[in-house]
Amino acid sequence: MNLLSVIKKEKEYWLVDQVRKEGCTEESYRAAFEQLLHQWREQNVGYLSLLMDPTFEDWLLARGFSKVSTIVEYTREINSSFSVDSGIVVKALVNAEMNDAQFAHLYERCRSGSANKNNLFTIEQVMESLENELGREWRTTCFIFQKSGEPIGLSIPVIEHGTVDEGRLFYFGVVPEWRGKGYGRAFHRMSLQLLKEIGATTYVGSTDEANEPMIRIFEQNGCVLRDRKGIYRIDR
Structure with a gap:
């Protein structure tokens, strides 16, 4: 199951967006992101920018992320x-x-x-x-x-x-x-x-x-x- 959408630019950056999946647990998202974050660190990429539900904020800040802002999505x-x-x-x-x-x-x-x-x-x-x-x-x-x-x-x-x-x-x-x-x-x-x-x-x-x-x-x-x-x- 693809829980994260990723755009990569060589060694410069990764742009990551949480993909909403009905019925998917927070634990599943955390596991998927931990794996992706490990890959990012291994590949020595410049920075990682992430769009994710604010309920994960404390968890992300504890892992070294900084908060940039909040976006709203309309449809x-x-x-x-x-x-x-x-x-x-x-x-x-x-x-x-x-x-x-x-x-x-x-x-x-x-x-x-x-x-x-x-x-x-x-x-x-x-x-x-x-x-x-x-x-x-x-x-x-x-x-x-x-x-x-x-x-x-x-x-x-x-x-x-x-x-x-x-x-x-x-x-x-x-x-x-x-x-x-x-x-x-x-x-x-x-x-x-x-x-x-x-x-x-x-x-x-x-x-x-x-x-x-x-x-x-x-x-x-x-x-x-x-x-x-x-x-x-x-x-x-």
Whole structure:
């Protein structure tokens, strides 16, 4: 039984997420994680970042982890079409007049000033992870939102690895000067439509519990709270 989802980057990091399994005991999760933690130490990897139920917090802190923050996870069914703002143009990066360096700059602007506390990567590492995690055709998965020809946001809709129809947003954001004007809600709704078009029937999104603007967007677009997890980290 796969109780932990793991993304590995050579000797740099492991990103671990607890997989909820109905009927699975805390002892089973502890055993699975102890084994994984032993492997991480043996392989001399830089750090391990973990998403896990807060009920394990004291147990994790006793093993050398530090608490980073807490995320909330929202979900909704994708069983209808979603309206598109007529004043917004959506372009896939592969079709946009924007090179990778310009896209990286837009990405960095979108994530600047974020309330999310778990910013693990530099923008160079983010760009590297796009191909590592999404494949060589990653540019077809990245979408840019433009108003009057100006790029003001982006979204990266994907099907969650290991599923056939669970939609996620690898990243979603609005540039700082366009926040607080309703565009976040519109872009998120348009992202749900993009997920529908690639075959998603369910959406799962997460954000830091302190990110009230994103939580409002989830709720305004019909998402409901599904889960809450702590973010923990241990370094070599």
